[in-house]
Amino acid sequence: MKKNESRKDYSGKQVSLFRNSFFERITKTNPLVAISSYIVISIGMIVWAGIYMEISPGAYLLFPAGWIIFTLIEYLAHRYAYHSGEYRVEGHWQYKVHGYHHDFPKDEERLVMPIWLAFILSGLFFGVFYMFLGKYAFFFFPGFLFGYGYYLLIHYLVHAYKPPKGYFRFLWRHHQLHHSKFENSAFGVSTRLWDMVFHTMPKHARMSKSH
Numbered sequence: 001m002k003k004n005e006s007r008k009d010y011s012g013k014q015v016s017l018f019r020n021s022f023f024e025r026i027t028k029t030n031p032l033v034a035i036s037s038y039i040v041i042s043i044g045m046i047v048w049a050g051i052y053m054e055i056s057p058g059a060y061l062l063f064p065a066g067w068i069i070f071t072l073i074e075y076l077a078h079r080y081a082y083h084s085g086e087y088r089v090e091g092h093w094q095y096k097v098h099g100y101h102h103d104f105p106k107d108e109e110r111l112v113m114p115i116w117l118a119f120i121l122s123g124l125f126f127g128v129f130y131m132f133l134g135k136y137a138f139f140f141f142p143g144f145l146f147g148y149g150y151y152l153l154i155h156y157l158v159h160a161y162k163p164p165k166g167y168f169r170f171l172w173r174h175h176q177l178h179h180s181k182f183e184n185s186a187f188g189v190s191t192r193l194w195d196m197v198f199h200t201m202p203k204h205a206r207m208s209k210s211h
């Protein structure tokens with residue numbers, strides 16, 4: 001921990017983000033409740049659509065397509081929205097949304113977007129998908145939502161547990177590098193794909209492929 005970053009805390013300690021106690025309360029979220037809700041809704045929706053809608057079996061390919069599009073949105077939001085402006089300065093919206101997480105990465109109640117806000121955003125995304133895809137949105141959106149749940153799960157596990165073996169070790173390392181030395185790279189959490197595509201792999205990983 002660097003001395004000049006006085007707010008930084010890895011113990012799981014929490015500090016308030018809002019003076020208003022109502023806002024303070026409604027912005028705390030249990031990550032496992034949120035993650036399991038999104039995954040259950042995602043699978044429930046595609047199973048329901050598969051049973052009650054007349055579509056060709058190819059419609060199921062929209063599930064992985066929705067998931068891949070989510071990973072792109074995840075990367076772009078982290079890089080261009082969360083890390084925009086004065087995101088490390090208290091009081092700015094980017095600090096509340098993300099800078100706080102860089103200071104208090106072990107605060108589990110502020111690891112995940114509040115469920116009520118996620119529902120509003122999900123409704124907007126579903127509306128946009130429905131405009132373009134019609135009934136096929138019921139196959140694309142579950143993939144998108146599943147990607148979100150998977151991203152939240154990986155992010156939660158990276159901060160709560162030590163790195164596992166195999167493929168996931170790379171994801172752990174990737175996000176840990178984002179938090180420690182390379183805040184302006186390694187923006188992907190659930191996949192490193194877009195960091196490779198857009199050349200934002202952390203230098204360490206570029207130099208040594210064995211890590």
Ligand SMILES: [Zn+2]
Pocket residue numbers: 078082083098102178
């Ligand atoms: Zn970040």
Ligand SMILES: [Zn+2]
Pocket residue numbers: 101105155159175179
């Ligand atoms: Zn993180």
